[in-house]
Amino acid sequence: IKRITTHQLQEMKNRGEKIAMLTAYDYSMAKLIDGAGIDVILVGDSASNVMAGHETTLPITLDQMIYHAASVVRAVKRALVVVDLPFGTYQGSSGEALRSSIRIMKEAGAHAVKLEGGSEVKDSVERILSAGIPVMGHLGLTPQSIYKFGTYSVRAKEEAEAMKLIEDAQLLESCGCFGIVLEKIPASLAGKVSTSVHIPIIGIGAGPDVDGQVLVMQDMLGITQEFKPRFLRRYADLSSIVAGAVGKYVSDVKAKDFPNQEEKY
Ligand code: KIV
Ligand code: NA
Numbered sequence: 359i360k361r362i363t364t365h366q367l368q369e370m371k372n373r374g375e376k377i378a379m380l381t382a383y384d385y386s387m388a389k390l391i392d393g394a395g396i397d398v399i400l401v402g403d404s405a406s407n408v409m410a411g412h413e414t415t416l417p418i419t420l421d422q423m424i425y426h427a428a429s430v431v432r433a434v435k436r437a438l439v440v441v442d443l444p445f446g447t448y449q450g451s452s453g454e455a456l457r458s459s460i461r462i463m464k465e466a467g468a469h470a471v472k473l474e475g476g477s478e479v480k481d482s483v484e485r486i487l488s489a490g491i492p493v494m495g496h497l498g499l500t501p502q503s504i505y506k507f508g509t510y511s512v513r514a515k516e517e518a519e520a521m522k523l524i525e526d527a528q529l530l531e532s533c534g535c536f537g538i539v540l541e542k543i544p545a546s547l548a549g550k551v552s553t554s555v556h557i558p559i560i561g562i563g564a565g566p567d568v569d570g571q572v573l574v575m576q577d578m579l580g581i582t583q584e585f586k587p588r589f590l591r592r593y594a595d596l597s598s599i600v601a602g603a604v605g606k607y608v609s610d611v612k613a614k615d616f617p618n619q620e621e622k623y
Pocket of ligand 1: 381400401402403404405442496539541562572573574
């Protein structure tokens with residue numbers, strides 16, 4: 359199987375083929391979604407919420423991200439594996455950003471890193487890119503800044519914030535980023551960003567006029583139940599499948615129906 363590269367993502371945008379991206383944090387699920395044809399796998403810092411049960415993405419550490427990323431990389435044969443730089447590992451200095459990215463590339467075997475922000479992280483982006491590490495941007499709703507914004511509501515509805523977002527996207531492109539995630543912004547603005555830059559724009563809650571889509575896998579599979587934003591389409595209801603299977607197992611064990619004669623040595 360031929361591996362997806364950042365260059366192929368660019369070609370996909372150029373020919374109008376949409377890019378399909380999902381998150382994964384572990385070997386088993388990464389293997390399933392890679393086999394099912396996903397183009398890009400994001401080892402998101404949403405692992406902090408989905409895997410560890412934290413309220414925000416802030417607590418997850420670089421070591422923990424590397425553990426998740428290494429597990430995913432071992433499973434993947436085709437998809438491009440992008441790994442989030444967690445909060446506090448790239449904002450302090452561009453040197454720290456580079457060191458954190460090198461650890462992700464070396465210890466996990468990742469193919470690229472992603473970080474949140476525009477002009478604020480310009481030096482870090484440039485420094486990481488100077489080492490030959492592909493960088494993906496992330497603008498709009500940036501969950502690592504939740505305590506600055508206060509809510510997870512739609513971003514860049516005001517003209518000033520929308521203007522800064524377009525400028526940031528152009529800045530990230532000029533730095534050399536291979537793509538940008540746009541999270542929870544008006545669809546019209548996302549479409550405008552996608553035509554204002556040449557690199558692929560991947561949306562989540564950013565409407566259809568972008569170059570690809572990303573969702574948190576556990577959300578689209580219906581494993582997480584509480585999270586119901588408008589942009590989330592559920593492709594399965596795994597929580598009820600798991601509840602049904604486990605309920606049946608429990609009753610079979612209680613009823614001494616499992617294991618049966620064929621299921622023993
Ligand atoms: O961490 C994550 O899952 C993300 C996506 C929502 C883009 O950054
Ligand atoms: Na993230």
